[in-house]
Amino acid sequence: MSEEVKEDPNVILVALYTIGLGWYCVLWAIGFLGCWAARKRYRLRPRSPLSSAAAPSVPGVSILRPLKGLDTNLYENLESTFTQEYPNYEILLSVADEDDQALSVVRELMSKYPNVDAKIVIGEEVVGINPKVNNLIRSYRQAVNDILWVIDSNVTAHPGTLARAVDALQSRTRSGKQIALVHHVPFAYSTESKIGSRIDEAFLNTNHAKMYLAINTVAIESCVVGKSNLYRRSNLERVNGSLKPIRSTDPNAKQEGLCGLPAFGRFLAEDNMIASAFWHELGYRHDLSCDVARNVVGNVSFMDYVWRRARWIRVRKHMVFTATVLEPFTESIVLSIIGALNLKFFLGLSPWIPVPLHFIVLLIVDLDVYASLAGHPLPESLRWEFIGGWFAREFLALPIFLFAFFGNEVIWRGKRYRVLRNGEADQVQPGKGRTVFSWFQRYRRRKNYELLDTEIQNN
Template identity: 65%
Template sequence: MTFWDDYRDTILLALSVAGLVWYLAMWSIGLLGCWAARRRYRLRPRSPLANATSAPGVSVLRPLKGLDTNLYENLESTFTQEYPNYEIIFSVADEGDQALPIVIDLVSKYPQVNATVIVGEEVVGVNPKVNNLVRAYRQAANDILWVLDSNVMIHPGTMARGVDVLTCPPPPNSSSSHRRVGLVHHVPFAFANETKIGSRIEEAFLNTNHAKMYIAINTVAIESCVVGKSNLYRRSDIDRVTGSLETISSDTSGSSQSAECGLPAFGRFLAEDNMIASALWHELGLRHELSCDVVRNVVGNMSLSDYIRRRVRWIRVRKHMVLVATLLEPFTEAVVLSIMASTSLRHLFGVPLWISLLLHFPLWLSVDLDVYASLAGHPLPAALRWEFIAAWAAREFLALPIYMLAIFGSEVVWRGNRYQVLRNGEVRRATSGRFGSWLRQYTRSKSMKDYEPLETQPSSD
């Protein structure tokens, strides 16, 4: 045996050991997410604040644009919260928005709830959601803000349990005992009321792999990881952060900082929710907590191409925010891991490939289905089993091709507009030629295809 043969065998041995160690590490993270989901979501106790005579005031901010799927029920769930002291502020960018009549109807239906509507955005950056939120953010009467996307529905006890977590002091003997909670967030639990393949794949992804990894990362809590479907935080904290992610000393007030502070400072980011969470974590040293509630995310009419575009968009954004984690992402997916494990086991122990593959996928699926059961409160219904598993398999096998499509670009399309993703997740409007103009028109027409024009528009005050 020559030197090069020895060298090759050594390299193969090292790669096989590293591959098996990585595989076991990914299994540990997956099992952690499964265990944490069982521990957190299978019991949801009623909060004492639900029946309290007094409680901290909460301002619920719901930015709206167009007719999201299940919009009436989503918004109505805000009016039925079991909490004694809250207001709701809806915001739309223009008076012709088709969500406006639904809001007006709900405000009339629940006159006992303090609800207002703000029409007209304030442009502070390229992010349309932030532009839509700024006026509501400034008008809110309470320090505790709950920003809720329009495509999620919430349980009546969600607000009370969320405020419990936000205002609860850190547990004793905790490694984070010196850090108070700065943000409470919720795992989205998706359900598709459409039979389109993209809707089913998105539902399977959010309720299994995404939820498992999201819960595991937040259980370890070594870095900020937040989805912005439902976030509670204090305006007094947001008013101090800038998005620079540089530590702010406790004696520095927002007014004395040279950079812009508060919500308007995040108008330059596409993923403003993640950046706000990171700013609270890094700039103020505050921690995040998951509540024991989920928010029900209604997946609308999503084709396969819609699903692919959505995944491409957020991979490209993450690449400019957390590069190392994004580069490692393919090696956390079931298909790539199965290849790593099977080749490592064959080289180290002579295990046939088919045995490794035959064991890997059923076990991986069983963990994912257990996470689903924890979030849903019940096992996967038998009537949906094979359709859901097919969508789960499609998601797993599409993950690597979608990643390869996404990783080599920096332009994304969101709500009919093209953006160039810059360093740290900042964006700017992308300039393009005739093809780009056609693509924007095509995307905008697809986003509006399910909307019916209103015969009459409400007048603005």
């Protein structure tokens, strides 16, 4: 009996190291899968037959672009929808305020392309806390076509994107399931040499894209980013974000109560929730076309990047808690340590060999993903700034995660929100929210410190 007790710790230790080695191998397999998917899907982008078809023979599409202010590269971003090689579409450009600066750009483009069916929609309808949804409601209701292409104002699309997306929307999965949504992996393009811009660019074009493609290739769960999404309004009108399957066999059956886009105004990540609703409530699936959503990254400071990542993590924490908890163990720093410890345990290999090798191979894989998405290798002029941003992203991932995980408030478009259960949110009124940094700042004030008027409003 005593011998068995003595052997137990060794058995447990071997089991733990075996699990760790298995995890390490699985994560590398996922990374290679994402790299392979990028090569297979994006290295060749054939022209769709719909591009040159007659207008009556193709389904009509309503392009919805929510606007607010002068985003970086706004003219070129919006112009890319005016120049789509597709014979039957309309564009609805929506702003919440009639004095919005984006309107001058819109009117200039409408004058330049008089033959394009484009309309300006002014005014929002508040259906929830999500400002993007509130902005889109009137365009959503005025759209004449069932197929909607919702595309953010900071995205530029290739002229053949719409035609290829409609092709994908009309297809089915290998198992015969209907495609309800077509999305595009974001590909960041930085116009500034700011540290936050370069880190964001490196993250989106390598690690994020690689994992995004791998998850969507395996397709065991919904995973969608809403930079550029194509779906049918008739499907959206059947779901409400409850994620409860519709049990009726009626092909037109819908959820009870409020459905459609207004039902998703209560979520901050409405794009992900819409995709999840199609997946779980209707039993449909998603697809990626061979195009990217060219996401123009402007002047992003270091703290802008940190808060953006924190927002994503805090929203995901309330939507997919288990996956979010496991996220640190997928990042390169922690993963390289797991790999090194396991190789030392099983092979007696010094950590000074596997850790550098881990990062060298990881960088090679990520640069290959970049080349697939971009259609060309990393330009020499950007090489060192990009690689510097890549290393910064990898080493900052864990600290940012820890900062973000232990909090529930996010800042979006200058407003503060508290993320609630299932990704819903409430707007935090000035003075109601408190963070570690705000308390630390108050603690450091001198006793005779006199508050400014703006600080009185926020305290």
